Amino acid sequence: MTASRNEDFNYRLWRYDGAPGELIPLLQSAQDHFGYIPRRAISYISEVTGVPESEVYGVITFYSQFRLQPMGKYVIKACDGTACHVQNSRTIIDTLEDELGVEVNGTTGDGLFTLQTVACLGCCSLAPVLMINDDTHGKLTPQSVRKLVREYRRREESARREDASCARA
Amino acid sequence: MKQVIVGMSTCGLSAGSQKTYDRLAELLAANPGAFELKSSGCIGMCYREPLVEVRENGSRVIYGAVTPELADAIISEHIKGGRALEEHVALRICEGAEIAGAEAPAQRGQVRIVLRNCGLIDPESIEEYEAAGGYRALRKALFEMTPDGIVKEIKDSGLRGRGGAGFPTGLKWSFAASQPAGVKYVVCNADEGDPGAFMDRSVLEGDPHSVIEGMIVCGRAIGASFGYIYCRAEYPMAIKRLTIALDAAREKGYLGTNILGSGFDFDVKIKQGAGAFVCGEETALFQSIEGKRGMPRIRPPFPAEKGLWAKPTNNNNVETYANVPWILVNGAAAYAKYGTEKSRGTKVFALAGKVRNGGLAEVPMGIPIDDLVFKIGGGIKEDRAFKAVQMGGPSGGCIPASLGTTSVDFESIPATGAIMGSGGMVVMDDQTCMVEMARFFLDFTQNESCGKCTFCRIGTLRMLEILTRITQGEGRPEDVPNLLELGAQIKESSLCGLGQTAPNPVLTTIRYFADEYEAHIRDKRCPAGSCLALVDFIIDPEKCTGCTVCAKHCPVNAISGERKKVHVIDTSICAKCGKCITSCAFGAIYKK
Numbered sequence: 232m233t234a235s236r237n238e239d240f241n242y243r244l245w246r247y248d249g250a251p252g253e254l255i256p257l258l259q260s261a262q263d264h265f266g267y268i269p270r271r272a273i274s275y276i277s278e279v280t281g282v283p284e285s286e287v288y289g290v291i292t293f294y295s296q297f298r299l300q301p302m303g304k305y306v307i308k309a310c311d312g313t314a315c316h317v318q319n320s321r322t323i324i325d326t327l328e329d330e331l332g333v334e335v336n337g338t339t340g341d342g343l344f345t346l347q348t349v350a351c352l353g354c355c356s357l358a359p360v361l362m363i364n365d366d367t368h369g370k371l372t373p374q375s376v377r378k379l380v381r382e383y384r385r386r387e388e389s390a391r392r393e394d395a396s397c398a399r400a
Numbered sequence: 401m402k403q404v405i406v407g408m409s410t411c412g413l414s415a416g417s418q419k420t421y422d423r424l425a426e427l428l429a430a431n432p433g434a435f436e437l438k439s440s441g442c443i444g445m446c447y448r449e450p451l452v453e454v455r456e457n458g459s460r461v462i463y464g465a466v467t468p469e470l471a472d473a474i475i476s477e478h479i480k481g482g483r484a485l486e487e488h489v490a491l492r493i494c495e496g497a498e499i500a501g502a503e504a505p506a507q508r509g510q511v512r513i514v515l516r517n518c519g520l521i522d523p524e525s526i527e528e529y530e531a532a533g534g535y536r537a538l539r540k541a542l543f544e545m546t547p548d549g550i551v552k553e554i555k556d557s558g559l560r561g562r563g564g565a566g567f568p569t570g571l572k573w574s575f576a577a578s579q580p581a582g583v584k585y586v587v588c589n590a591d592e593g594d595p596g597a598f599m600d601r602s603v604l605e606g607d608p609h610s611v612i613e614g615m616i617v618c619g620r621a622i623g624a625s626f627g628y629i630y631c632r633a634e635y636p637m638a639i640k641r642l643t644i645a646l647d648a649a650r651e652k653g654y655l656g657t658n659i660l661g662s663g664f665d666f667d668v669k670i671k672q673g674a675g676a677f678v679c680g681e682e683t684a685l686f687q688s689i690e691g692k693r694g695m696p697r698i699r700p701p702f703p704a705e706k707g708l709w710a711k712p713t714n715n716n717n718v719e720t721y722a723n724v725p726w727i728l729v730n731g732a733a734a735y736a737k738y739g740t741e742k743s744r745g746t747k748v749f750a751l752a753g754k755v756r757n758g759g760l761a762e763v764p765m766g767i768p769i770d771d772l773v774f775k776i777g778g779g780i781k782e783d784r785a786f787k788a789v790q791m792g793g794p795s796g797g798c799i800p801a802s803l804g805t806t807s808v809d810f811e812s813i814p815a816t817g818a819i820m821g822s823g824g825m826v827v828m829d830d831q832t833c834m835v836e837m838a839r840f841f842l843d844f845t846q847n848e849s850c851g852k853c854t855f856c857r858i859g860t861l862r863m864l865e866i867l868t869r870i871t872q873g874e875g876r877p878e879d880v881p882n883l884l885e886l887g888a889q890i891k892e893s894s895l896c897g898l899g900q901t902a903p904n905p906v907l908t909t910i911r912y913f914a915d916e917y918e919a920h921i922r923d924k925r926c927p928a929g930s931c932l933a934l935v936d937f938i939i940d941p942e943k944c945t946g947c948t949v950c951a952k953h954c955p956v957n958a959i960s961g962e963r964k965k966v967h968v969i970d971t972s973i974c975a976k977c978g979k980c981i982t983s984c985a986f987g988a989i990y991k992k
Contacts, residue, residue, distance in 0.1 A: 251709070254691035255674055259633070282691075293693040293850075294674035296633055312595030313790060313826045314752035316840050326982035329953075350677065350844060351595035352634060354414050355750060355826075356446035356758030365636060367414030373982045 254282055254290060258297060267298040303338045303345035305383060307331075308362040312351030320359040324348060326373040327361075330380050343387060344380070402435045402479055406466075407451040407519060409442035409605040410637050411598075411759075416467070417450035423468035424452075427475045435479050441606020443519025444760035445503055448490050451519075454478055464490035464503070506757050506776050511738060513746050514599075514722045515762045518606030523641050526648035529609040535654055537725035541617045542662040545728075550621040551577055554724065556732035558744030563589055563680075563717035564792065564821045565897070566743070566810035572714060575704035576622040579712035584624035586615050586668075587708060587715040589685060590631040590638070593677040594793025595844065597824030599748040600718035602760055604631070604638035607722065608645035612668060614721030616654065617728060619666040622714050627668040630685055633675060642670055677794075677848035681896045682707070682715045684850065695850045696896035717822065719748055739765035743809035751777045753826040754784065763808075770804035773827055784829040788912070792821025794841045794848075795901030797908030798834060817908040819901065833930035834913040835920050839867035841905035845898065856899030859890040863906060872933045875921030880910060932976045935991040941966045943988035950980035950989065 257280065261272040268291060277284040291297040309327055311320045328334055331344050338345040354360050357369025361376070368379060406412070406421045421439065428437050445451060448464030452474060455461075461484050463474060470488060477483050484492075491501040499507055512518075521528035529535070541550055555570025576584060588611060592600040603611065615627045631639055646668055649655045657665045671689050678684045679694040686708045688694035707713025723745065727735045736744045743765040749772060752758050756778035763772065769789060773779070780786050788798045797818030799806065806812050813820045828837070846860040863886050866879050887903030894900050910917060919925045926934040939950070939959075944966045951959040951967060958974040961967030969980070969989075981989045 252671075252689055252691040255688065256672070259672060259674065290691070290693055294676050296673075296675035313793070313824070313840070314596045314758075316595075317753045317826060317828055317832050317837075322978065322982055325978055329979065329982055349634065350593070350848075351597070352410075353592070353598035353601045354411050354446075355596055355598055355752030355824075356411060357414055358752065358758075360414065367410060369414045372987070374985055374987070 267301050303343050305363050306345045308347050308349045310352045310360045311348045314355035315359040318358040323359050323371050326376050330377050403455040404435045405438045405440050405453040408439040411446040412449045415449035420450045420466050420471050423471045441518045441523045442602040446759035447757050458495040460493040462491040463488045511746050512762050513726050514748050524644050537728035541620050547621045553732050557727045557735040562719035576712050576714040583711045585708045585713040586619045586624045586627035588629040589717045591673045591680050593680045594824045596752050596826040597822050598750045599823045601635050603718050603722050608642045610722040614724035616666050617724050625665045628671050630671045632673045678850045678898050695852050740809045749823045749825050751825050754781050754829040755827040765809045766807045768805050780829050787830050788828045790826040792819035793824050794844045796821045797904045800912040833928035834909040834916050836871050838906045838909045845902040853894045855890045855893035859886050870920050871931045873924045936971045937969050940988045943986050949983050953979045953983040
């Protein structure tokens with residue numbers, strides 16, 4: 232964690248004006264910033280809001296959005312809502328588990344992907360669908376979903392190679 | 401000048417409308433002044449996205465499935481040459497003429513009140529909303545009507561809550577209005593959590609001002625000066641457009657202090673949900689806004705008396721508020737003209753699943769299910785048999801095709817054992833296993849149960865265990881009676897709507913598809929060919945290329961065959977894990 236990022240996080244908290252009901256927005260801001268909610272963020276938020284740490288923890292674990300572990304660079308949200316389910320989303324999820332080598336809620340060893348399932352992304356007419364970070368992909372098949380993951384991997388690899396050659400130059 | 405309008409809601413974007421828009425922007429740069437490029441929300445034909453409309457002098461030509469290449473052709477042929485590309489026209493709407501185009505049959509019979517502006521205006525432009533008659537209802541509410549008059553108008557319209565329960569909206573408003581003056585709140589439930597429902601998302605993305613205007617009118621009617629929109633975090637685009645709309649409304653003086661010089665103050669804040677289905681229940685929703693675990697509490701006291709922060713609160717959902725401005729401008733009688741005796745007006749449905757035209761449809765209440773599935777939905781994909789429709793999400797139930805003539809309204813749907821719900825309609829064909837469907841919903845509600853009530857917390861888990869066993873071929877004769885008993889107990893002994901309705905999918909599938917339960921339990925057979933443990937995996941010799949990938953993936957070595965020759969699965973060894981299906985690049989493996 233660099234100093235500047237930490238400052239930014241403190242700044243957001245510093246803006247907390249004592250309005251009641253800000254606990255969830257504060258947690259969302261922490262998660263936006265770190266990608267998950269680290270232990271020290273819980274202590275910090277508890278301190279500024281006066282809400283006991285145990286209660287903060289209770290709120291975190293109640294809502295499916297919050298994570299206590301770091302997530303991959305790309306979060307894959309595979310939809311298993313009703314519409315996707317009747318269009319065989321289970322096969323898509325099985326394929327993702329196989330392609331990534333992790334189970335649902337797992338993160339790949341290289342820290343690139345975290346696989347999650349969600350109850351509905353609201354694009355049911357394109358079922359089965361998934362989101363990779365903020366991008367939605369629809370009308371998936373086992374073949375297309377493998378291709379998609381490999382595309383992301385390839386893009387990452389070529390970016391890494393470019394970085395390396397820049398560093399050499 | 402001709403306008404070219406691209407549908408840029410979540411459904412459009414995920415179908416690739418950004419690429420189409422970018423291409424059109426390039427073409428505009430190359431031909432300055434040739435046309436005006438704009439974006440709009442979802443018009444409801446999600447199955448034909450990306451949609452591009454060419455509009456000129458009240459004539460609208462809407463093209464479907466517009467790729468960047470087709471965008472090139474539209475500009476050169478239609479914009480420059482003046483000739484529409486007829487084979488790509490999805491819909492043609494001309495003033496004073498019958499709508500035409502390939503999708504016209506699906507559009508006839510629809511009445512657009514809630515969706516009046518969706519797909520028509522740029523949701524990020526308050527001027528376009530005003531030009532379409534926006535904020536006229538607010539002026540009327542502020543300067544021509546008394547708060548009591550507004551409540552009466554809503555009562556007379558017969559509008560009932562569109563979130564699912566169908567409580568009369570005017571009556572609800574009168575409860576909050578009758579509380580002593582002081583701090584009161586207007587809450588908009590935009591936590592559309594039912595899997596298979598996306599009506600509210602489309603309204604928020606396509607016409608956010610209609611919801612905001614409805615909320616301000618409600619504030620005026622009940623004497624509240626502050627509102628919250630509780631929106632799910634899974635809808636980033638809706639949150640973005642709401643934020644833009646709120647800022648614009650403040651700038652124009654529709655929100656804030658002394659609105660339009662009337663002396664009335666009102667402002668709205670967005671609260672993002674954090675992913676909990678139970679927060680759709682109003683008392684849980686208030687807890688969540690207050691920053692706590694979203695757990696429901698006992699009613700009474702009802703929210704009209706003690707709601708958010710223990711103050712009188714009126715809570716309605718997105719679609720309900722979006723109806724309000726239309727009713728005030730056009731009058732209660734015009735609204736009550738649509739629908740049935742007890743269910744007035746229109747309802748937006750989200751059609752999804754095995755239906756051909758997946759998307760949004762707004763129809764008068766009282767339309768038969770068959771009309772929605774076949775006339776508007778275009779029938780079942782691949783012409784398979786229509787088996788059932790699931791209404792009301794995980795709280796609802798499965799209505800069999802044999803009850804297809806059932807009228808869609810707040811009286812007839814609950815009589816089948818399902819509920820109206822918020823309007824999600826998932827269509828199922830003969831390949832959908834109803835036992836597996838019931839298991840799927842129980843898995844969802846069991847996960848989302850907040851844990852407060854024992855029957856909901858533990859009872860749903862027991863039901864889930866039984867259903868899982870049945871789908872794995874280990875059903876016992878006593879399972880169905882046990883499910884019925886547990887279901888009745890959970891409904892009786894749960895505090896909130898989640899638990900009270902959680903058994904519905906199981907109870908309705910047992911009621912209408914008892915033979916499927918029987919087949920699973922007694923014959924160890926899945927008639928729909930869906931439950932993995934009860935089907936055989938077979939390789940289609942026509943499609944198999946002998947690439948050996950499936951054999952390598954098989955954990956039990958049940959697949960044999962030489963390279964470049966057709967492979968075979970030994971069903972006596974096969975563990976039915978499905979690894980071969982997901983690994984096959986040729987789609988050669990199927991279940992039977």
